[in-house]
Each structure stands twice: as structure tokens, then as C-alpha cells.
Amino acid sequence: NKDTTAWLAEIKPQENQVLSFTISARTEPPVNSSGPPAVAAQATLRAKLGDQDVIIASDENKTPILTNIELDSLGNYVSGPNPPLPDQATIYNIVWKLGPTSSELKDALWSAVLPKGVKWLNDTDFNLGELKYKPDTNRVEWRASKITKLTEPVNIKFKISAAPTGEVTNNYIIFDQTSFSATDSLAGETLSLFTTAVKLGDVK
Numbered sequence: 001n002k003d004t005t006a007w008l009a010e011i012k013p014q015e016n017q018v019l020s021f022t023i024s025a026r027t028e029p030p031v032n033s034s035g036p037p038a039v040a041a042q043a044t045l046r047a048k049l050g051d052q053d054v055i056i057a058s059d060e061n062k063t064p065i066l067t068n069i070e071l072d073s074l075g076n077y078v079s080g081p082n083p084p085l086p087d088q089a090t091i092y093n094i095v096w097k098l099g100p101t102s103s104e105l106k107d108a109l110w111s112a113v114l115p116k117g118v119k120w121l122n123d124t125d126f127n128l129g130e131l132k133y134k135p136d137t138n139r140v141e142w143r144a145s146k147i148t149k150l151t152e153p154v155n156i157k158f159k160i161s162a163a164p165t166g167e168v169t170n171n172y173i174i175f176d177q178t179s180f181s182a183t184d185s186l187a188g189e190t191l192s193l194f195t196t197a198v199k200l201g202d203v204k
Contacts, residue, residue, distance in 0.1 A: 019043075038187075039062070039063045040060055040062050041063070042059070043057070043058040044056070044058075045057075064188075066189055067105065067184045069102075069105075069180075070098075070101070071098060072095075072097040073097075073178050073198055074094070074096075074198065075093070075094055075174055075203045077092060077093075077204065078091040078093050083172075083200060084164050086164055086165060086166055088163060089119075089163045090161065090162050091159055092160055092203065093157055094157065094160055095155050096142065096155065096178070098153060099152060099153035099154055100151055100153060101147065101149055101150045103185065104146070104148055105146075105182040105184065107183050108129070108145075108182035109141065109181050109182070110141070110142040110143075111140060111179055112176050112177065113139050113176055114138045114140065115162075115173050117163050118162050118163075118175065119163075120133040120135075120158075121161055123159040124156075124159075125155075125157040126142075126154075126155070126157060128147070129156070130143050130144070160175065162174045172199060172200040174199070174203065175197065175198040177197045178195045179193075179194055
């Protein structure tokens with residue numbers, strides 16, 4: 001419509017221009033929707049060549065809408081010197097918080113490598129999936145083959161001990177950044193997310 005987008009009327013024959021637009025999607029798929037949620041877009045050009053009306057339509061472009069996931073990695077002080085002292089162990093509770101989610105997930109993997117001076121204590125608390133520590137790679141891994149849509153977050157908790165080799169500041173990392181991947185069951189697409197490292201200044 002040249003009345004609302006006046007510059008379109010100024011496009012010359014064989015000239016290329018880029019149109020940018022945004023689409024607002026619903027916060028979650030309709031309850032009884034069939035098939036994976038997606039945004040479908042199609043452009044239609046109507047023009048007049050002499051006395052003839054011309055209509056040109058593009059192919060339909062479908063963009064899948066992936067589930068919305070809330071994800072966080074937190075740390076809580078448990079016992080020991082606070083703040084940590086050189087060569088003395090302080091115990092922290094690490095909490096991986098997953099959810100809410102807007103649809104079902106499968107083949108989820110959440111992992112992180114323990115920083116230098118941090119040890120796994122094999123003290124865990126969770127009721128979903130499987131949590132393991134791999135000493136050969138110093139990696140913590142949580143896996144779940146299926147996660148139903150979460151209306152409330154679930155917590156995966158485990159304890160670690162941190163023993164710094166020197167003086168520490170609020171930037172001292174007690175738990176490194178984590179990586180999370182899962183497949184959106186509706187869209188069939190893989191999501192990859194990250195959480196930032198837990199620093200001493202973040203601990204409650």
C-alpha cells in the first residue's frame with residue numbers, strides 16, 4: 001500500500017530493496033494444536049503493468065517456534081570458611097533450575113566441568129533424570145530422556161567443595177558455566193543454551 005509505505009512507489013524496475021517486518025507469536029502453542037508450531041509468512045506483490053493487473057506471490061516460508069525454557073545455575077553457601085580461605089574447603093550447594101517450559105523436551109543434557117580447586121561431594125537431591133559425575137573428565141552431567149511440559153521449575157541439586165590456592169575476590173568462580181541441549185518434541189529441533197558461571201559474589 002503506497003499510502004502507508006510511500007517509498008515502495010519509488011522502487012525502480014529491476015531495483016532490489018529489502019523489506020523488514022516483525023511478527024508477534026503467542027506465548028505458547030494452542031492446547032489443541034496439531035503439528036509443530038510455526039510462523040508462516042508469504043509475500044504478495046500486486047502491480048499494474050499498463051492496463052494489466054499483475055499479482056506475484058512468493059513461496060510460503062515456515063519458521064518453527066521452539067519451546068521457551070527458563071534455565072539457571074545458582075550457588076548457596078553450606079559450611080566452612082565464608083569467604084573461602086586458601087587451602088581450606090568451603091561447601092556449597094549448586095542448584096540447576098529448569099523450567100517452566102512451554103512444551104515437551106527429549107534427550108536433554110545439562111553439563112559443566114568443575115573448576116580447578118573444586119571437588120564433587122557425591123551429595124545430590126533431584127527427582128527427574130539422571131545425575132552423574134565423571135572423574136576422568138571432571139564433568140558433571142544430568143540427562144533426561146523425556147521432560148514433560150513444566151508449569152513449575154524443577155531443581156537438580158548437588159554439593160561441591162571449593163578450596164582456593166590463594167586469596168579470593170567476589171569474582172572467584174566456584175562453579176563454571178553450564179551448557180544445556182535438548183530436542184523440542186513438537187518442532188523436532190535441537191536447542192542449545194548456556195548459563196553463566198557461579199561466582200562468589202553470586203552466592204547466597
